[in-house]
Amino acid sequence: MIDEVQFNSDGLVPVITQDASTGQVLMFAWMSAEALSETVSTGRAVYFSRSRQKLWRKGESSGNTQAVTSLQLDCDGDVILMKVEQHGGVACHTGRAHCFYRTLEPVAGESSGKWMITESVIKNPDDMYGRG
Amino acid sequence: MIDEVQFNSDGLVPVITQDASTGQVLMFAWMSAEALSETVSTGRAVYFSRSRQKLWRKGESSGNTQAVTSLQLDCDGDVILMKVEQHGGVACHTGRAHCFYRTLEPVAGESSGKWMITESVIKNPDDMYGRG
Numbered sequence: 243m244i245d246e247v248q249f250n251s252d253g254l255v256p257v258i259t260q261d262a263s264t265g266q267v268l269m270f271a272w273m274s275a276e277a278l279s280e281t282v283s284t285g286r287a288v289y290f291s292r293s294r295q296k297l298w299r300k301g302e303s304s305g306n307t308q309a310v311t312s313l314q315l316d317c318d319g320d321v322i323l324m325k326v327e328q329h330g331g332v333a334c335h336t337g338r339a340h341c342f343y344r345t346l347e348p349v350a351g352e353s354s355g356k357w358m359i360t361e362s363v364i365k366n367p368d369d370m371y372g373r374g
Numbered sequence: 375m376i377d378e379v380q381f382n383s384d385g386l387v388p389v390i391t392q393d394a395s396t397g398q399v400l401m402f403a404w405m406s407a408e409a410l411s412e413t414v415s416t417g418r419a420v421y422f423s424r425s426r427q428k429l430w431r432k433g434e435s436s437g438n439t440q441a442v443t444s445l446q447l448d449c450d451g452d453v454i455l456m457k458v459e460q461h462g463g464v465a466c467h468t469g470r471a472h473c474f475y476r477t478l479e480p481v482a483g484e485s486s487g488k489w490m491i492t493e494s495v496i497k498n499p500d501d502m503y504g505r506g
Binding site: 243244246256258260264265266267269270279282283312313314315316317318321323334335336338341342343344345346353354355356357360 | 473
């Protein structure tokens with residue numbers, strides 16, 4: 243299972259996390275072989291934090307865990323698409339449902355555009371992480 | 375617009391391409407600043423090919439172009455989610471609708487699993503690329 247995944251020179255594979263019910267892409271992160279193994283064995287999303295350089299068990303601070311419903315591997319074996327049920331409805335550390343909350347307007351036909359915030363904060367990040 | 379995007383040390387940003395109608399994640403690729411600018415100005419997906427080290431105007435060989443319907447930027451500004459209308463219904467170079475055609479079975483609760491092919495080839499790649 244792990245053998246067929248092409249990890250990059252840092253030993254990581256990119257993971258696209260998608261809401262299993264709505265199809266919304268929630269977030270994008272990375273997994274090491276150890277993170278992938280733990281994800282598969284526990285059925286909970288475990289990533290590798292590049293900033294902290296350690297396993298990141300999604301939701302261990304915020305409670306917003308992700309129950310994995312499927313794992314898919316792409317044609318080159320170097321990208322994983324993971325479908326999850328998002329506990330608490332919040333995947334982003336900003337307290338939004340997902341991380342892709344800036345939308346380019348206008349999208350096309352112009353030489354440029356502006357990123358506009360198109361998604362509201364649902365939970366206060368300070369409450370999510372027990373700060374403040 | 376470009377200024378708010380955090381390109382990596384290779385000058386690239388990862389792009390998740392999603393079917394605007396079905397929500398299916400079609401593929402994962404990279405854009406340079408130039409590729410992103412051309413995507414925005416033309417309304418057609420233009421990536422940067424890491425293997426060929428040049429702009430990759432999706433569909434220029436296969437005819438399977440992608441009309442962009444939205445571009446979204448994530449919380450860290452370093453991942454783009456792009457929604458498209460996929461011309462020809464085939465996004466993957468293997469002739470499948472999308473690239474994530476291997477699914478792990480069983481997905482969870484076991485220490486391992488097998489990647490099973492769960493998506494059929496729709497078009498012959500040799501026909502798509504004018505070979506054979």
